[in-house]
Amino acid sequence: MEIVYETERLYLCVFEDAHLESSKQFWGDEEVMTLCAGPASHEVLHKVIEGYRKCHNVHGLSVYAVKEKETNEIIGAAGFNTSGSLIEVELIYHFSKNSWGKGYATEAANACLEVAKNHGDVQLVTASASPENEGSLKILEKVGFRFKEMRYFDDTEQEEPYFEYVI
Known part of the structure; x- marks a missing residue:
């Protein structure tokens, strides 16, 4: 397992095939993904994991x-x-329901910003969230993002x- 970044309670790791079952708890969950265009089918999750691994490589x-x-x-x-x-990248995060309310998303978002700062090419990180997702909007502000505008997303x-x- 390749660890990209470590915090007090978390590791950010390059996705592996062994993470497929775990990913169903967030990307495949209707409630988790309801405000994010819906859950991914279990059949495509292995392609998602493979794509993110290739992107890192x-x-x-x-x-x-x-x-x-x-x-x-x-x-x-x-x-x-x-x-x-890589001058501009989009921050995303999704967590399983049993990990909600524990500060993990904030901790992971801060870790991701450190990864972007250390990368060298990234100059701007963007993010958006459903207006109904108050928790995610608070996280973005807490970690230092600035609201720019309302924008339509396809x-x-x-x-x-x-x-x-x-950055």
Whole structure:
């Protein structure tokens, strides 16, 4: 298991095939993904994991498995969607329901920002969340993102608060 970053309670790790079952607890869960364009089918999750692993191998930056140190379990995913240039990347995070309310998303988001700062190419990190996802919006502000505008997103088919974090 390749560890990309370590915090007090978490590891950010490059996704492996062994994380498939755990990923169903967040990406495949209806309630977790209801405000994020819905859950991914279990059949495509292995392609998602493979894609994020390849992204890390090519760019040195990706979405990572979040492993809780105490239980040694994968409890979520956090990191960056990239598209072409690494100058601007999008922060995302999703966590299993049983890990909600414990500060893991904030801890992982801060870790991801450190990864971006250490990468060297990243200059701007963007993020958005459903207006109904108050917890996620609070996390973005808590870790230093600045609200810029309401913006329409095709994947969720709605206007969402759009945030930026300048590296």
